[in-house]
Amino acid sequence: MSQVGKVVRWAAPFAITLAALAWVFQRVDFQIVAEQITPGAFGILVPTLLVFGIVALFLEAECLSQLLPATREALDRGTAARIKAASYPLALVHYAIGAGTLAVLLSRRTGRSVADAAGIVGLISLFDIGIQLMMLAIGVTALGTSAPAMRGGVAIGLMAAIVLGFLALRTRTSLGPLDRIRELSVFDAARTTPAAKLLLLGSLRLLFALVFVSLIGVCCSAFGIEVPWTFLLAAVPLLIVVAMIPSVAGLGTGQIAFVSIFSRYGNEETLLACSLAFSAGLIILRAGMGLLFAREFTREAFVAARERTDDAAGRTP
Numbered sequence: 432m433s434q435v436g437k438v439v440r441w442a443a444p445f446a447i448t449l450a451a452l453a454w455v456f457q458r459v460d461f462q463i464v465a466e467q468i469t470p471g472a473f474g475i476l477v478p479t480l481l482v483f484g485i486v487a488l489f490l491e492a493e494c495l496s497q498l499l500p501a502t503r504e505a506l507d508r509g510t511a512a513r514i515k516a517a518s519y520p521l522a523l524v525h526y527a528i529g530a531g532t533l534a535v536l537l538s539r540r541t542g543r544s545v546a547d548a549a550g551i552v553g554l555i556s557l558f559d560i561g562i563q564l565m566m567l568a569i570g571v572t573a574l575g576t577s578a579p580a581m582r583g584g585v586a587i588g589l590m591a592a593i594v595l596g597f598l599a600l601r602t603r604t605s606l607g608p609l610d611r612i613r614e615l616s617v618f619d620a621a622r623t624t625p626a627a628k629l630l631l632l633g634s635l636r637l638l639f640a641l642v643f644v645s646l647i648g649v650c651c652s653a654f655g656i657e658v659p660w661t662f663l664l665a666a667v668p669l670l671i672v673v674a675m676i677p678s679v680a681g682l683g684t685g686q687i688a689f690v691s692i693f694s695r696y697g698n699e700e701t702l703l704a705c706s707l708a709f710s711a712g713l714i715i716l717r718a719g720m721g722l723l724f725a726r727e728f729t730r731e732a733f734v735a736a737r738e739r740t741d742d743a744a745g746r747t748p
Contacts, residue, residue: 447676447683447684448682448683448684449683450683452682452683452686454683454687455683455686455687455690455703458699459699459700459703460700463700464700464703464704464707465704467654467700467701467704467705468704468707468708471653472653472654472704472708473708475649475652475653476649476650476653476708476709476712477712479646479649479650479653480646480712480713480716481716483642483643483646483716484716484717484720486642487639487642487643488512488515488516488720489508489512490635490638490639490642491511491512491515491639492508492509492511492512492515493508493511493635494555494632494635494636495511495514495515495537495551495555496508496511497628497631497632497635498551498554498555498620498624498628498632499511499541499551506537506540506541510540513724513727514533514536514537514540514724514727515533516720516721516723516724516727517532517536517721517724517725517727517728518530518532518533518536518721519717519718519720519721520717520718520721520722521721522717523714523717523718526674530549530552530553530556531549533548533552534548534549534551534552535548536727536728537551537552547619547620550618550619550620550621551620553620553621554620554621554624554632555632555636557593557621558632558633558636559636559639559640560593561593561594562633562636562637562640563640563667563668563671564587564589564593564668566640566644566664566665566667566668567664567665567668567669568587569661569664569665570661570662570663570664570665570666570668640667643667644660644663644664644667647663647666647667647670647709648660648663650705650708650709651693651696651705653705654697654701654704654705654708655697655701656693656696656697656701656702656705657696658693658696662696666692666693669688669692670685670688670689670692673685673687673688682710682714685706685710686703686706686707686710689702689703689705689706690702690703690706
């Protein structure tokens with residue numbers, strides 16, 4: 432990729448965020464939005480975000496530590512938590528960048544190839560996609576109109592495609608020319624992880640998804656926005672899809688989506704205040720956790736320097 436291409440790729444999220452925020456604030460009175468962000472709302476949102484941060488990091492670490500024994504190199508939960516937290520700031524720029532960073536850190540901690548580590552991260556992401564599609568199907572079907580039911584059918588179809596692809600990776604039946612693709616190291620985790628581990632991973636990712644849905648529900652309640660649980664199940668996957676658009680932690684694009692999706696439950700100013708407070712809180716939380724464990728990026732250098740110092744001290748008469 433040319434230097435110009437690299438600059439464009441890194442600048443795009445910031446440009447999209449600024450353009451989306453500018454469009455949002457042209458539609459609403461910012462003073463009214465600011466008035467909605469009260470101490471009472473913060474009193475609910477801040478502790479909820481802190482609890483979410485701890486629970487989410489524990490679940491993420493558990494998923495990583497459970498998968499690594501299946502691939503022959505154990506990873507303790509403390510190390511898994513640190514490297515996951517270290518990847519948070521780059522994930523704020525874009526989910527794919529954060530996933531790539533996590534794969535690199537995972538490779539460095541376990542001695543596995545980056546492709547193998549990417550396969551582990553990708554397996555977790557595959558479960559996340561499937562669970563989000565399941566939530567979307569359940570949520571939109573429960574809403575009871577023909578259009579949501581149709582979207583629920585699409586979600587079920589996509590989920591079935593993921594399941595069939597996953598089974599194709601694990602079957603021992605020859606797939607002809609596709610066998611070479613199936614045997615790539617990036618698919619090792621999907622092919623070799625025992626079924627019991629997969630069930631546990633699915634349960635952990637489902638719990639993670641429900642915790643995130645609950646976080647958004649509590650955030651809405653803090654601003655007096657009462658949203659039915661079934662609607663949240665349908666709405667949160669849509670918000671996550673929008674968050675995949677290159678932007679800084681979904682800022683701007685996330686606000687447009689939030690106001691549009693939840694428009695039936697509140698006015699634009701209140702919805703925008705809720706969305707901005709939620710996004711800002713999540714950014715501060717994850718950026719802070721990332722800075723706290725930023726040393727994970729240079730841990731090997733510190734270890735190597737310490738070993739050289741110890742060797743030198745051992746040779747000193």
